[in-house]
């Protein structure tokens with residue numbers, strides 16, 4: 001098991017955000033965490049990357065108990081994160097932003113830089129452009145690219161499709177698949193449950209700080225409760241007919257689906 005989260009409780013002051021979450025991610029998998037706003041998805045990722053402390057429970061990564069390891073050491077251990085809201089440094093160039101992703105590593109990072117540029121040709125074209133002037137989709141690519149600079153064993157992605165037009169959403173999901181094909185394990189948080197479930201191997205459903213379901217992702221696509229709560233009936237149908245949504249400038253259903261994510 002690459003990542004094992006056991007019964008974690010996390011608080012913001014007195015408010016319990018996670019009330020005993022357990023989850024596992026195996027080497028090579030794409031695992032998705034779905035759930036409504038406020039369910040605890042972001043908190044789960046932040047706790048894995050060390051940005052939030054545990055109240056109780058345990059996190060084991062790559063055979064090592066990291067429950068109390070500081071965040072920068074977790075990056076070196078192989079946990080990469082692309083945060084919610086992307087966190088681009090707006091005044092730095094694209095390349096400077098990417099290099100920030102490797103700041104904790106010693107030695108030459110040109111190989112990683114080339115790999116990121118190969119994965120995101122768009123970023124290679126825009127090396128010298130200020131991060132803050134990139135479009136939403138480009139900034140998302142930059143955030144993912146920056147996380148990849150640390151050569152993570154697992155990549156934590158928090159709502160990578162948020163606020164993006166349907167065509168770009170498609171592109172981001174394809175990139176996630178490619179990153180996984182290249183050997184990186186992925187833990188993906190999404191409100192865009194339909195597409196997340198289509199690319200993931202397994203999924204967990206979070207509700208108010210608890211895991212209420214875990215299953216192979218495909219099974220959840222057909223699960224009546226999940227369909228009703230997270231796939232929004234015909235919205236889900238519209239999203240699965242991705243060809244139409246892709247080409248149409250503003251396919252009504254797809255647009256609505258996009259707004260829901262924000």
Ligand SMILES: Nc1ncnc2c1ncn2[C@@H]1O[C@H](COP(=O)(O)OP(=O)(O)O)[C@@H](O)[C@H]1O
Nearest residue numbers: 012015017035036037038039040041042043044
């Ligand atoms: N900085 C914070 N201060 C206080 N409460 C927070 C903070 N961040 C999140 N919470 C609360 O923790 C719970 C889980 O939030 P979050 O992990 O952001 O959910 P999600 O990412 O699934 O939308 C929510 O009830 C939210 O209001």
Ligand SMILES: [Mg+2]
Nearest residue numbers: 041042043084
């Ligand atoms: Mg969130």
